[in-house]
Amino acid sequence: MSQEKLDAHFQEWQDNEAVAEEMIPLLGKLYRKYNVVPSLYGRSLINRSVIRILKNHRYVKRVEGTELSVRDTFPLVKTMTELDLGPAHIDLGKLAVAFKKSGRNDVEAYLREELAEIVGKHGENGMGGEPKDVVLYGFGRIGRILARILVEKAGGNLLRLRAIVVRGDGSGDDLEKRASLLRRDSIHGPFAGSIRVDHENNAIIANGNYIQVINASSPSDVDYTAYGIDNAIVVDNTGKWRDEEGLSQHLACKGVAKALLTAPGKGSLKNIVYGINHRDIGDEDRIISAASCTTNAIVPVLKAINDEYGIEHGHMETVHSYTNDQNLIDNYHKGDRRGRSAPLNMVLTETGAAKAVAKALPELGGKLTGNAIRVPTPNVSMAILNLNLEKAADTESVNNYLRDMALHSSMQKQIDYVDSPEVVSSDFVGNRHAGIVDAKATIVDGKNAVLYVWYDNEFGYSCQVVRILQYMSNVHFLYLPRTRD
Template sequence: MTTDHASSNGDAVLDSWIQRETMAEAMIPLIGRLYRENNVILSVHGRSLINQSAVSLLKIHRFARHVDGVLLRPEETLPLLQAMTTLNLGPASINLAKLNLKYAQEGAGRTREEFLRTELADVVDKQGQNTPTGTDVVLYGFGRIGRLLARILIEHSGGGKGLRLRAIVVRKGGDFDLTKRASLLRRDSVHGPFTGTITIDEERNIIQANGTAIQVIYSDNPSTIDYTQYGIHDALVVDNTGRWRDEEGLSQHLKSKGVARVLLTAPGKGALKNVVHGINHGTIKDSDKIITAASCTTNAITPVLKVLNDKYGIVHGHVETVHSFTNDQNLTDNFHKGDRRGRSAALNMVLTETGAAKAVAKALPELEGKLTGNSIRVPTPNVSMAILNLTLENGTTKDEVNTYLRDMSLNSELRKQIDFIDSPEVVSTDFVGSRRAGIVDGLATISTDKNLVLYVWYDNEFGYSCQVVRVMEEMAGVHPPEFPALPVRVGETSPALA
């Protein structure tokens, strides 16, 4: 190859990139406008397009080829977005990749606008008609999960018509408490810096994050706060302290003025509903004043166990979690009321118990008494793994079960909960920031007829927080319809009806 020819090829590659980058830049204001003015949430197979850079949008487009087997081209999606802005759409959640693929397969000579008018008929010319009024949210506690919930809620704030983060409640830690709380929201050793700007209003005790004014309230008593004095009404209080886990304790929140409902970010005790979104969120009723979002491990494994039980039947199994250490362990050896947890979390693998296996039955009663579980805490700050060792009623092969699970991660109503990967190079840090509840590692699958071993990664902080937000959306009734709609398949039961 001559130097001139090589240079010509290099120029062509650069020119192609510049063209695609230009189209991606043109998408950004369209995506933002649809989000803020129409409450339309755009994604590509679960990857959000909102608040992305041009390069990030192109990367997300590239990702689609792993799912659909074909390239997703900006020259195809940009005209779709342009057509959407002319339709006065009502609130919707739209998978742009699936919509584009459907247009290519079923467009039948129609213009994009004609196709969209048919495909999105339920929300066309519905701008402002089905828009929720907004639900006030209070985060009671501002630890690891509380701050991640805040990030997600701020990211989803849009035009302020969905879940609205209004306040956090904490115990005052000192003279510089407000500054330190804001700093912890701004910087995170695991999840990186906050995307956007954060300022503080010391006079009003408010943290301002990307236009969201978060009132910081100091209290140690959940029953005596008057939220109405801050303009907060009918609030959904999310208790992420773990301090109270039964109905009696959590009911204290309902005694405060301005509170309507309570959600616990931990497994509940007694008769409280433990909800795993995607599995039993359809059981939430308006009369349910206190709901729990179960645990990160329960959320990670229950969707996978459900689809396996539906197809193969689970006779019994054991769940072993390799779990990152948590705040309830000691950094160095010291007294701890729990067994083994007093030993240094940074230096040891710590064998402990987990209630996640038994908790699965609260969301999936058909697995009652079929699962056991243990946990090994390891010296990593985030991302855990569940090893499912199962005996099945019907045998399968590695290829068959992997194909099935991959299909469930893409085309089932559990696609927001289950992810699938078969890369030979991934390690735990690659899953930091995953928005799925659990990710099946296909290469690690072991199947010998009726004996199956699955490895499921999960971001026990961020992935779980995404599940919590989904439950919050269900409680508040602010989850928009999804497009394209999934086809109903024979033998498949909607999780909302389970």
């Protein structure tokens, strides 16, 4: 290749960097002033670096087969800041691709048509609901990731993280250690922002969000109104209570309106997988379960397959990263095999995810069996779905269908899709979808189908929990351009 061509490639990259740099403050204005959340085929553009913005544009080539440059999207972003928009989630990538294919030239006229529902609606609360106080009861792996997401979205989703409740008396350097664990994470990296500690008032201040730290040994020890917290949703991350009776302790506290469990609920509790059965949540439901990370990962894919091909029966095998429930080295554990060293062994264990599917998808009740293998990785898991279909299919048609569901259906926040022969588990750390279909691993032969679904069992699940929180708070986003139901 000539030096001239080499220089041209480098110059193009630098030009694109310059456009992305110019785009960042405009994206920030859309988010902070207009409450517009821009994305690129589901990849968020808020608080992203120049390189991440460019990579997100490159992603469009993989999913649509169409090149999309920042030079294509920049005019749309700039014009959107001038349309006095109301609140919404806007997929900039889909708008830009459709605009390119249309052959039109007038960006403003195009956006006024596509975004007609929110043009000139700045200041109107199109999301519905009022700001809702949120309390995290327990501050372990899920609790800290929820805190990161809630702080990141503060001001954009009407959810206000007001407090965390932890065990102990708060003596010594307890507060500093809690803040440090939020600030640094071995898996998910450093906190995106600034964290300060208010020792006098026992609080953590994260990106300006004042978070009260409450030390208590049980729910009955807490009066939230004493901290100015009222009508709150308590998110129980401890897993200590999983039935209505146990979780009702939270409702007995002053200042609490509802409780959300980040674990499979027992008894008559509704187990909710957002995107599937979240509309089953009624105003009268005061205690809800967000099911498990595995249930959230597989139910959207199972629903998609069952809707199109029908499922007669199947078996689910979860290859799951180890968790704090296991031991670092061999020691007593009440669960079978879980007492053996997690970093040194694959541990065959049980999972309730297969049975739990029926709580979100009753039509699959009794049709699935399941087991789990805990493996020596700290995060990101995989579900292998071995299904017998009612209608014969082939690998290509199933993959094309799942790709379409990931890009254009109402489950686009739950189902992601990857078609690369080189991806491994660490590539999905921080993925915000409930599950990611690995197209290269799909096997379909007539009525027999084997699907491989990755999922970040910490971050992806926490994003699903936040979506449930929003729904429980009557926060309903408008997604544009419109997707199929």
